[in-house]
Amino acid sequence: MEPHLKNSLSKSKTYWFAIPTIGWMIWFLVIPLIIVFIYSFLTKGIYGGIVYRSTLENYSRAFDWLYFGIFFQSVKLALFTAIFCLLIGYPMAYALATASQKLRPVLLTLLVVPFWTNFVVRTYALKVMFADQGPINSLALSLGLIDAPITLSNSYAMVWLGMVTNYLPYMVLPLYVTLEKFDFSLLEAGRDLGASGWNNFWKVLIPLTKHGIVTGSILVFTPALGEFLIPDLLGGAKTMLMGNLITEQFLKMRDWPFGSALSMVLMAVVLASLVVIIRLWMKESEASSSETMRDAA
Amino acid sequence: MKAALLHRSKPSAKWFVKLITTFTFLLLYIPLVCLVAYSFVGTDPVSGASFFTWNWYSEALKDEGLRSGLWISLWVGLWSTLGATILGTTAAIALERASFPGKKLFDAFTLVPLIVPEIVMGLSLLIWFVALGLTLGAFSIILAHITFSFSYVIITVRTRLKDFDPSLEEAARDLGATPAQTFWKVTFPLIWPGILSGALMAFTLSFDDFLITFFTAGVGSDTLPIKLYSMIKYGISPKVNALSTLILLATILMVLFIFNPKKKTGLAAHS
Amino acid sequence: MLKLIGIQKSFGNFTAVRNVDLTINDGEFFSILGPSGCGKTTLLRLLGGFERPSQGAIQLDDRRIDHLPPHQRQFNTVFQRYALFPHLSVWQNVAFGLQMKKTNPTELTARVEEALELVQMQEFGNRSITTLSGGQQQRVALARALINRPKVLLLDEPLSALDLKLRQQMKVELLALQRKLKQTFIFVTHDQEEALTISDRVAVMNNGIVEQVGTPQEIYEYPKTLFVAQFIGSINSIEGEVKAVTQDTILVSGLARRPFSIKPSRDGQRPLPLVEVGTKVKIMVRPEKLKVLKSPPGLEYNYIEGILKESLYHGPETRFLIEPKDKTNSCPMIQAVQTNSAVTARKPFASGDRVFTAWSPEDCILMGAEGPLPLPEPKTAEILSDELPIQNVVLN
Numbered sequence: 001m002e003p004h005l006k007n008s009l010s011k012s013k014t015y016w017f018a019i020p021t022i023g024w025m026i027w028f029l030v031i032p033l034i035i036v037f038i039y040s041f042l043t044k045g046i047y048g049g050i051v052y053r054s055t056l057e058n059y060s061r062a063f064d065w066l067y068f069g070i071f072f073q074s075v076k077l078a079l080f081t082a083i084f085c086l087l088i089g090y091p092m093a094y095a096l097a098t099a100s101q102k103l104r105p106v107l108l109t110l111l112v113v114p115f116w117t118n119f120v121v122r123t124y125a126l127k128v129m130f131a132d133q134g135p136i137n138s139l140a141l142s143l144g145l146i147d148a149p150i151t152l153s154n155s156y157a158m159v160w161l162g163m164v165t166n167y168l169p170y171m172v173l174p175l176y177v178t179l180e181k182f183d184f185s186l187l188e189a190g191r192d193l194g195a196s197g198w199n200n201f202w203k204v205l206i207p208l209t210k211h212g213i214v215t216g217s218i219l220v221f222t223p224a225l226g227e228f229l230i231p232d233l234l235g236g237a238k239t240m241l242m243g244n245l246i247t248e249q250f251l252k253m254r255d256w257p258f259g260s261a262l263s264m265v266l267m268a269v270v271l272a273s274l275v276v277i278i279r280l281w282m283k284e285s286e287a288s289s290s291e292t293m294r295d296a297a
Numbered sequence: 298m299k300a301a302l303l304h305r306s307k308p309s310a311k312w313f314v315k316l317i318t319t320f321t322f323l324l325l326y327i328p329l330v331c332l333v334a335y336s337f338v339g340t341d342p343v344s345g346a347s348f349f350t351w352n353w354y355s356e357a358l359k360d361e362g363l364r365s366g367l368w369i370s371l372w373v374g375l376w377s378t379l380g381a382t383i384l385g386t387t388a389a390i391a392l393e394r395a396s397f398p399g400k401k402l403f404d405a406f407t408l409v410p411l412i413v414p415e416i417v418m419g420l421s422l423l424i425w426f427v428a429l430g431l432t433l434g435a436f437s438i439i440l441a442h443i444t445f446s447f448s449y450v451i452i453t454v455r456t457r458l459k460d461f462d463p464s465l466e467e468a469a470r471d472l473g474a475t476p477a478q479t480f481w482k483v484t485f486p487l488i489w490p491g492i493l494s495g496a497l498m499a500f501t502l503s504f505d506d507f508l509i510t511f512f513t514a515g516v517g518s519d520t521l522p523i524k525l526y527s528m529i530k531y532g533i534s535p536k537v538n539a540l541s542t543l544i545l546l547a548t549i550l551m552v553l554f555i556f557n558p559k560k561k562t563g564l565a566a567h568s
Numbered sequence: 569m570l571k572l573i574g575i576q577k578s579f580g581n582f583t584a585v586r587n588v589d590l591t592i593n594d595g596e597f598f599s600i601l602g603p604s605g606c607g608k609t610t611l612l613r614l615l616g617g618f619e620r621p622s623q624g625a626i627q628l629d630d631r632r633i634d635h636l637p638p639h640q641r642q643f644n645t646v647f648q649r650y651a652l653f654p655h656l657s658v659w660q661n662v663a664f665g666l667q668m669k670k671t672n673p674t675e676l677t678a679r680v681e682e683a684l685e686l687v688q689m690q691e692f693g694n695r696s697i698t699t700l701s702g703g704q705q706q707r708v709a710l711a712r713a714l715i716n717r718p719k720v721l722l723l724d725e726p727l728s729a730l731d732l733k734l735r736q737q738m739k740v741e742l743l744a745l746q747r748k749l750k751q752t753f754i755f756v757t758h759d760q761e762e763a764l765t766i767s768d769r770v771a772v773m774n775n776g777i778v779e780q781v782g783t784p785q786e787i788y789e790y791p792k793t794l795f796v797a798q799f800i801g802s803i804n805s806i807e808g809e810v811k812a813v814t815q816d817t818i819l820v821s822g823l824a825r826r827p828f829s830i831k832p833s834r835d836g837q838r839p840l841p842l843v844e845v846g847t848k849v850k851i852m853v854r855p856e857k858l859k860v861l862k863s864p865p866g867l868e869y870n871y872i873e874g875i876l877k878e879s880l881y882h883g884p885e886t887r888f889l890i891e892p893k894d895k896t897n898s899c900p901m902i903q904a905v906q907t908n909s910a911v912t913a914r915k916p917f918a919s920g921d922r923v924f925t926a927w928s929p930e931d932c933i934l935m936g937a938e939g940p941l942p943l944p945e946p947k948t949a950e951i952l953s954d955e956l957p958i959q960n961v962v963l964n
Contacts, residue, residue: 003517012544013393013396014394015391015395015396016391017387017388017390017391017395018387018388018391018392018395018397018400018403020383020387020388021384021385021387021388021391021403021407021447021451022388022403024443024444024447025403025406025407025409028422028425028440028441028443028444029406029409029410029413029418029444030406031425032418032422032424033413033417033421033423035421035425035428036417036420036421036424039424055335075449080332088317088321089525091310091313091314091317091318092313092317092318092321094310095310095314095315095317095318096318097311097402098310099514100311107318109553110322110325110326111322112552113548113549113552114325114326114329116501116504116505116548116551116552117329117544117545117548118504118521118522118525118541118544118548119505119507119522120507120508120522120525120526121332121525121541121544121545122328124332124525124529124537124541125328125329125331125332125541126328127529128328128331128332129328129331129332132333135331135334165324165325165328168321168325178517201446222414223342223414223415225414226414226415226416226417228374228416228508228511229507229526232530233526233530234417243414243416243508246416246420247416247511250420250423250512251512252554255380256424259420260420260424262418263414263420263421266414266416266417267413267414267417270412270413270414274401274412290532290565296313379709460650462649464647464648464649464651465653466652467616467618467638467645467651468645468646468647468651468652468653468712469653469664470617470618470637470638470639471617471618471638471639471643471644471645471669471671471713472639472644472664472665472668472713472716473639473663473665473716474639474664474668474714475639475668478668482664483653486655487653487654487655519745
């Protein structure tokens with residue numbers, strides 16, 4: 001009855017349940033991140049390793065034009081990936097949510113299989129498909145469209161395709177969840193009140209499924225920023241992105257301080273974009289609610 | 298229309314929506330189908346002609362490296378799932394049922410593993426393990442996997458805890474159950490599906506993970522994805538096609554088992 | 569006997585229950601009635617042990633129990649949405665309480681069967697909870713709560729989740745069950761009809777305090793506070809000012825030219841309050857006490873002249889909405905209810921008719937403009953307390 005009545009009874013001694021996880025989080029999450037932060041201000045030893053001398057040089061290097069270009073490329077790629085995933089994912093989620101009771105589980109299963117398939121395998125499948133001797137080239141050759149195999153792989157477009165297909169389920173699933181709960185009679189109500197299909201889409205469907213859009217965008221954009229495997233396998237040496245740059249610093253160059261500084265910049269970009277995405281969403285929802293109020297008046 | 302009669306009325310999607318969906322599904326599946334097809338193709342070294350063969354499968358299964366990769370993956374998956382499930386479940390219970398100072402902060406921090414880029418998590422753990430003097434190997438991978446997957450368990454278990462009527466626990470107390478009896482007889486059985494789906498999620502994440510493992514694996518502790526990666530990186534072997542097909546098959550079977558609409562396991566609830 | 573002494577419960581700055589004193593007798597069907605948010609659920613949770621009182625004590629047979637956790641109290645609860653364990657069968661749900669007590673299997677089986685039989689659910693033992701209808705779930709919840717043979721059964725709006733027909737039926741069953749078991753039932757509800765029909769006594773709560781405790785008749789006929797008068801049933805309220813006070817009559821000016829006269833009720837349960845000339849008062853009259861007439865009644869009646877605006881036919885009765893001729897903002901409309909045999913006997917009225925609505929001076933409830941008026945202390949109250957144990961009501 002009274003809303004303030006929260007289960008006060010069982011809120012007794014279960015707090016100690018949190019202790020192992022809090023401990024784990026401090027030991028394996030917080031401390032490591034703090035160390036990365038500290039390392040980013042240290043100096044690299046001559047044979048790798050760390051010299052405990054504080055410096056800002058790692059950061060000034062990170063903002064060098066060479067690396068700045070890589071950052072820019074990464075953000076651009078992640079952004080394009082998110083936008084494309086949304087453009088393709090929204091209709092897909094809509095189709096799924098409106099599919100018949102019989103078809104829906106089938107479509108969902110079809111969507112979930114690639115999602116649960118090993119990431120390396122999925123990426124590899126694309127590589128096989130677009131390889132010089134792969135089916136695309138063979139097909140084009142046998143149809144006489146081309147005379148010699150063209151190199152499709154190891155390109156920016158390939159990386160982009162890999163990103164979109166890989167991250168698509170992360171966009172579709174949250175969108176599907178929101179659309180599934182969406183009361184479609186609202187669209188009929190919109191129609192009834194004279195909204196065109198287009199208006200209905202922008203004024204009713206999009207605002208009410210915003211939550212799914214934001215969740216999906218975050219789920220795609222954030223991991224896409226630091227992606228390593230897809231550019232590494234599909235982009236060849238030509239496509240250097242943030243993830244590859246950082247990995248290289250750590251595992252090849254053994255320049256941990258510089259790698260740490262780059263990671264900090266990556267973290268900053270991720271956090272900043274999270275703030276931007278959430279802000280945009282909040283602002284938009286306020287605007288649309290005031291708009292509806294104006295319409296009603 | 299039939300569905301509309303049974304359920305809330307839903308408009309049927311426009312043709313272009315269906316077209317995009319079909320096209321995208323093709324885009325997702327054609328590469329996988331090619332992969333499967335290629336796993337059966339052998340090439341005659343003399344004439345260059347193609348023929349059907351099971352040979353790659355037997356070679357993949359005989360490959361010592363892949364076999365050890367599989368075992369390490371399963372071993373790591375098992376222990377990290379166990380760890381993540383215990384940590385995630387206890388944390389979820391504390392978050393939903395207890396109040397303690399710093400709870401909000403803790404709550405916010407459970408999202409950190411979901412937000413921190415994998416690569417940063419991987420390298421920070423690498424630095425930390427090295428600083429601790431821990432030998433990189435299966436054990437370090439397990440620690441890393443627990444760290445990135447327990448948040449998912451927290452989410453699934455919490456959803457379950459939020460969904461159930463708190464008066465069920467009160468009812469148990471009312472009927473004479475002690476707090477411990479209430480937990481084991483009522484709370485636990487009710488959140489079990491959430492724990493199970495969280496565990497499944499944790500296992501899949503662990504089994505799939507490439508990047509964090511890439512950073513935290515040591516010599517001789519390569520998991521299957523790492524083995525696959527190095528094989529792909531240094532020349533394509535049709536063995537990889539065969540192995541990928543097997544992994545794909547296992548995934549499909551698992552998904553069908555979980556999402557079987559006739560069998561309500563409650564596992565599908567989290568998706 | 570269950571005693572609540574000065575019970576107070578606060579959540580932060582909010583006081584949900586304040587200074588409640590109640591005595592509930594063994595074997596009584598006691599209801600706590602009030603609008604949502606009045607503190608009745610909190611009171612029940614205090615009894616069940618799900619909350620600890622901030623102040624005051626709860627005693628069961630002179631033993632203090634408010635510090636005991638729920639599993640150590642001999643109370644059981646039927647929850648609002650039943651709180652049946654969805655992972656257990658009907659049988660297992662009912663057996664739960666005895667299993668917690670480690671009852672031996674033979675006795676357990678016998679008592680579960682007995683409890684299921686009590687609620688006529690013997691056939692359903694193996695069924696899963698989710699396959700049961702609302703009414704069946706309600707019965708299982710009752711059986712589950714009763715199997716421990718509680719000293720007191722607490723029922724938290726148990727009928728609110730049922731549809732109207734089923735609610736009527738379960739109400740009767742609940743009453744029959746209570747009469748058979750002779751156990752104390754404490755029943756929380758926001759539905760006044762429910763409370764009035766099945767309770768031995770009712771406590772009306774508002775804003776965390778108990779406004780009045782009494783039998784259903786007392787609560788309805790002799791409300792002691794403005795809130796009780798208005799919350800239970802519908803009531804006409806006419807504002808006025810005391811013009812004269814005599815031994816057995818108070819004259820109040822109001823909506824009509826002739827002042828209204830107010831007399832104590834015939835059974836003496838409602839004495840005249842202590843008022844002075846010039847006091848602003850409210851005259852409250854239940855609609856069914858009003859008669860609708862075509863011409864002014866005799867001098868012994870109070871009446872208001874007006875225009876019949878609407879007559880609403882309800883089957884057994886008709887409700888008339890009458891706009892007083894000298895209408896004021898405080899009383900724009902008078903409601904009168906008459907049983908239909910009486911209406912049809914007379915010529916029916918048409919909307920727009922000039923009518924006179926009349927009632928006798930004994931049927932008036934007089935309240936102050938802001939709250940109850942002081943009552944005289946004398947003997948009438950003693951006669952009353954001999955008949956029925958009235959609890960002291962604390963107002964503030």
